[in-house]
Amino acid sequence: MMREVFKYFMDSFSDKDFLLQQKARNLFIMALSILILIPIVVFYAVVIIGNRTPELLIPSVIAFFFTLFALLIFKRGYFSLFAHSIVIMLFIMLWVIIFLDKSEPLARGDSIIYIYILLTFTPLIVLIRQYIIFIYYGVNILIFFAFMFLSDFRMTVPPFSFNDFISDISVGMIFSAFISYQIFNIHRKALAKANVEAEKNRNTNIILEKTVSMLSSIIESPPNIAIFSVDLQYRITAFNSNFYELILQLFSIEVHIDKNLQDVIGLEYFSQAEEQFLKAKAGNQVTLIQEIRRQQNDYCYEMMLNPIIDREGAISGITVFMVEITERKKSEEALIKASKIESLGIFAGGIAHDFNNLLMAIMGSISLAKYDIDPKSPGYAILSEAENASWRAKDLTHQLLTFSRGGDPVKKVASISALLRSTSKFVLHGSNVKCNYQIADDLHNAFVDVGQIGQVIQNIVLNARQAMASGGELTIWAENSAGPRGISGGADEKFIHIAIEDQGDGISDECIDKIFDPFFTTKSDGNGLGLAVSYSIVKKHGGIMRADRSIRTGARIEIFLPATNQAIGDEAPAVKTTDTFRGRVLLMDDDNMVRETAANMLQRLGLDVLAAKDGAEALGIYKSHMKERNTIDLVILDLTIPGGMNGIETIARLRDMDPHVKAVVSSGYSNDPIMANFSAYGFIDVITKPYRMEDVQEVLQKILGQA
Numbered sequence: 236m237m238r239e240v241f242k243y244f245m246d247s248f249s250d251k252d253f254l255l256q257q258k259a260r261n262l263f264i265m266a267l268s269i270l271i272l273i274p275i276v277v278f279y280a281v282v283i284i285g286n287r288t289p290e291l292l293i294p295s296v297i298a299f300f301f302t303l304f305a306l307l308i309f310k311r312g313y314f315s316l317f318a319h320s321i322v323i324m325l326f327i328m329l330w331v332i333i334f335l336d337k338s339e340p341l342a343r344g345d346s347i348i349y350i351y352i353l354l355t356f357t358p359l360i361v362l363i364r365q366y367i368i369f370i371y372y373g374v375n376i377l378i379f380f381a382f383m384f385l386s387d388f389r390m391t392v393p394p395f396s397f398n399d400f401i402s403d404i405s406v407g408m409i410f411s412a413f414i415s416y417q418i419f420n421i422h423r424k425a426l427a428k429a430n431v432e433a434e435k436n437r438n439t440n441i442i443l444e445k446t447v448s449m450l451s452s453i454i455e456s457p458p459n460i461a462i463f464s465v466d467l468q469y470r471i472t473a474f475n476s477n478f479y480e481l482i483l484q485l486f487s488i489e490v491h492i493d494k495n496l497q498d499v500i501g502l503e504y505f506s507q508a509e510e511q512f513l514k515a516k517a518g519n520q521v522t523l524i525q526e527i528r529r530q531q532n533d534y535c536y537e538m539m540l541n542p543i544i545d546r547e548g549a550i551s552g553i554t555v556f557m558v559e560i561t562e563r564k565k566s567e568e569a570l571i572k573a574s575k576i577e578s579l580g581i582f583a584g585g586i587a588h589d590f591n592n593l594l595m596a597i598m599g600s601i602s603l604a605k606y607d608i609d610p611k612s613p614g615y616a617i618l619s620e621a622e623n624a625s626w627r628a629k630d631l632t633h634q635l636l637t638f639s640r641g642g643d644p645v646k647k648v649a650s651i652s653a654l655l656r657s658t659s660k661f662v663l664h665g666s667n668v669k670c671n672y673q674i675a676d677d678l679h680n681a682f683v684d685v686g687q688i689g690q691v692i693q694n695i696v697l698n699a700r701q702a703m704a705s706g707g708e709l710t711i712w713a714e715n716s717a718g719p720r721g722i723s724g725g726a727d728e729k730f731i732h733i734a735i736e737d738q739g740d741g742i743s744d745e746c747i748d749k750i751f752d753p754f755f756t757t758k759s760d761g762n763g764l765g766l767a768v769s770y771s772i773v774k775k776h777g778g779i780m781r782a783d784r785s786i787r788t789g790a791r792i793e794i795f796l797p798a799t800n801q802a803i804g805d806e807a808p809a810v811k812t813t814d815t816f817r818g819r820v821l822l823m824d825d826d827n828m829v830r831e832t833a834a835n836m837l838q839r840l841g842l843d844v845l846a847a848k849d850g851a852e853a854l855g856i857y858k859s860h861m862k863e864r865n866t867i868d869l870v871i872l873d874l875t876i877p878g879g880m881n882g883i884e885t886i887a888r889l890r891d892m893d894p895h896v897k898a899v900v901s902s903g904y905s906n907d908p909i910m911a912n913f914s915a916y917g918f919i920d921v922i923t924k925p926y927r928m929e930d931v932q933e934v935l936q937k938i939l940g941q942a
Contacts, residue, residue, distance in 0.1 A: 247312035255314060262318050263309060266302055269321075273299045298324060322357070322371070330378055357415050368419060372412035379404060461557040464543065467516060469496040472552060481557070485529050508538070515540035515553045524560075535561045590628075591903030592826045595925035598625045599832035602928035606839055622927065644684030644775055645911050645923065648801045651731050652678045654685060655711055658692040667706035668699070674713040679731055679798035687772045688796070691780075694765040695735050695792050702739025702790065710736045718795055719779060729798040730778070736791040747782050815841030816939050818868035819860075822846050823853040823885065824901070825876045829924065833871070836931050850880025854888050861893065869938055871922070874902035874909060883909065886917045897938060901926075 241263070248259045277295050281287055301324050309317040357368045461481045463474035470493050482490050488499055497505040504527060511523040521540040526533065537560045543552040601622045608615045652674050659670050681688075699709050716732035742750060751770040773780040773794055783791035820842045824830040827848075834844045845860075845867070847853035853872070860867050870889065872882035880888075882900055889896045900913050903924040913921045922934050 244306065244310050247310060248314070258318070259309070259314055262314075262321065263306075266306055266309070266317075266321055269302050270299065273302075326371075326375065357419075361419060368415050369412055372408055372415070376405060376408050379408070459559060462555070463490075463557075464552055464554040465496050466552040467550070469512070470494070471496060471499070478557065485527060485534070511538075511540060512553060515542050516550060518542050518550055533561070534559060535564045589903075591924045592829050594625055594628055595826075595903070596828040596832045598622060598925045598927055599829075599836055601625065603832075603835055603839060606928055625925070644687050644772070645921075646682045646684050646776075648680050648799060648803050649683050649685045649688075650678075650803060651681050651683075651688075651713060651733070651796065654689055655692060655713060655733070658689050659696045659709070659711060662693055662696040663700060663709070666700050668703050669706075669708045671708055671710045673710065675715060677715065678713050679715050679729060680801060680803060681731055681776075681796050682799045682801070683776055683796065684772075688776070691769040691772050691794070692735075694769045698765065699735065699737035699739065699790070702737050707738035709738075710734075712736075715798065716795065730795045731798045733794040733796070734783070734791060735794075736786070736789055738789045741786070741788060742782055742790050750782060751780070816935050817841060818939055819843040819845065819866065821853060821856060821867050821870045823848070823850065823871065823876075823882070824873040825849060825879065826873075829873075833931075836928055840928075840932065840935065842935075848879070849876045850882070850885035850888070853885055854880075854892070857889060857896075858892060868897065869935075870896060870898040871901055872898055872918075874900055874907060875904060883916055890917050899934060899938070 244263055245256075245259065248256050251259075273295050277292065281292070302321065305317050305321050305324070308320070357371045361367050459477070461475065461478035463478045464472045466472050471490060472492065474490055479490050482488055482499055486500065490499060504525065508523055508525055511521045514521045519542070523538040523540060525536045525538055527536065528534070537558045539556040539558075541554045541556075542550045543554055545551045601618050605615060605618045605622070608618065655674065656672065663670055696709065703709070712732075712734040714732050716730045718728065718730035718732075751766050770780050773796070776796055778794060778796040780792070780794050783793055820837050822830060822833055822837065822844055823846075824833065825848055830846050830848070834846055837844045845856050847856055850872075853870070857867055857870070870886075872885055874882040876882070882902075886896075886898050886900075889898065898918050899920045899922055900909065900916070900918040901922045901924055902910055904910070909916055910921050910923065913919075920934050920938060922930060
């Protein structure tokens with residue numbers, strides 16, 4: 236019960252500082268003691284001794300009720316008012332009793348000892364103003380002197396004893412006052428220091444709380460970083476929510492503190508990582524790449540292992556940061572693959588360029604030979620077959636260049652029907668796949684790069700052939716169309732709709748959105764470029780390429796290409812010896828065979844030829860003829876000159892010298908963007924190596940006109 240009473244009265248001081256709480260506690264105990272002692276003293280005096288004098292009873296009753304009233308003040312939290320009122324009340328009661336007491340003087344003098352006892356409480360009731368201690372002592376000394384000189388005490392004791400009593404009491408009170416004052420100061424300084432330390436601790440705790448909160452936020456905030464720590468026995472000591480969810484997702488295990496890491500990830504994966512954990516236990520920071528295969532999916536994680544060092548400098552555990560790098564690893568592998576493909580592409584481009592130069596010499600020589608033979612002779616037919624074979628070789632180099640450079644298409648009017656048939660027959664030759672053609676008889680022509688579109692058809696048909704390894708039927712549809720939704724164009728724009736459908740296993744829902752992504756492949760030996768390159772080619776032609784989602788068996792790839800109303804030009808008639816031109820041509824090419832063959836072709840057509848191996852030589856020849864006023868009617872410039880001035884730089888210099896210069900660009904890199912946009916660089920036409928007499932004659936006819 237006393238505990239409940241104590242708690243009831245002390246609640247008002249629960250939010251106060253420590254010193255005030257302790258002072259309130261002691262004075263409350265003193266007040267309770269007074270309430271208990273007063274009835275006991277009164278009972279003893281009245282009942283046991285029989286002393287019923289008013290001098291005893293009245294002060295005692297007043298003191299009892301005054302103490303009750305003071306406790307009510309105490310309950311409201313007014314400490315100073317409570318403390319001073321209690322002490323002052325006790326002083327008054329004691330002095331009243333001493334003054335009114337009619338007992339022997341020595342007995343009354345001894346009662347002053349209670350004043351001493353009461354004065355020792357003054358350090359407890361003073362909070363700030365320490366001089367109040369001296370006020371209490373000073374007032375009581377004055378009252379003491381008044382008692383000594385105004386009462387009959389002086390008359391009842393010898394003078395020597397009287398003086399000795401006064402001096403002893405006075406000195407004792409003064410000395411006690413200084414002791415009380417020093418006790419108060421010592422307590423105050425100790426408390427001030429304690430408060431400073433407490434404030435430091437409080438600030439430290441605040442900083443620690445903020446730090447813990449911040450670290451917790453840092454640990455929990457990264458959405459893709461799983462963090463955990465283990466002790467030296469690999470028991471988990473801490474982890475964040477990402478780690479918990481990751482383990483639950485991968486291994487269907489709920490992580491908890493003290494669970495062994497080996498039991499969480501399994502012996503197989505733990506054994507793979509154990510060597511790196513041992514290095515971390517030895518004090519090293521370690522980075523580990525861990526691959527995990529779960530539920531038919533491969534995941535890759537980068538794990539950073541950091542040793543935990545305690546205050547004594549000993550290693551007590553390991554903290555692990557896990558970051559999923561599955562996509563990053565795929566990207567890195569794709570970059571490596573792309574680098575290899577780029578190197579292969581550069582190599583293929585170089586081969587194609589050199590091969591085109593060789594074909595130029597072969598096809599040019601064949602054209603020159605045909606130029607001197609009667610078209611009806613058997614030899615003419617043989618040369619034509621050789622020329623056609625060389626022309627097919629040119630298509631192969633064109634595909635190599637498309638792979639290596641991916642340039643803008645060099646377009647011309649072509650028959651898509653013929654291209655579909657010839658390319659599919661070539662790819663399916665020797666296979667057990669039958670091709671069914673459903674091509675409209677009135678199918679429009681298209682303005683396309685024949686080599687690039689042929690490569691697109693080849694890639695699709697080749698995929699279909701591989702999908703039907705055991706044989707089957709391939710169906711190729713082609714019809715005129717208004718085009719699908721999503722193609723930007725005029726209202727009157729026409730399209731050719733091509734669909735190629737096989738009877739293979741088809742394309743899964745998971746893969747259908749990825750088949751045109753670079754490097755995506757479902758083949759163990761594939762590179763994932765065929766359909767990606769095809770998609771890019773069709774897009775550059777202003778068309779659309781897509782996979783049909785509605786088909787349930789096999790695969791169906793659709794292509795929409797812009798159509799044209801232009802007709803394909805008739806085959807060039809056999810070149811006659813009477814078709815000649817007049818004029819002077821400056822020919823620049825770094826390859827001797829190409830330069831000689833092209834010069835022979837131009838000379839056979841009646842032109843004077845000035846040959847140069849690079850741009851610097853060509854500029855010198857042109858400049859000298861300008862000085863002599865010998866007009867050069869046409870300049871044919873090779874686009875690429877290794878180690879010398881190329882065609883682009885040369886035409887720029889020539890136009891500075893002669894703004895009216897007529898120049899044609901020529902290159903074995905048929906897919907170079909400059910070949911498709913030659914006019915933007917100052918050329919008036921283009922001729923792609925290898926070329927025949929007919930090709931040269933066609934260009935000359937447009938520029939110089941027939942003689």
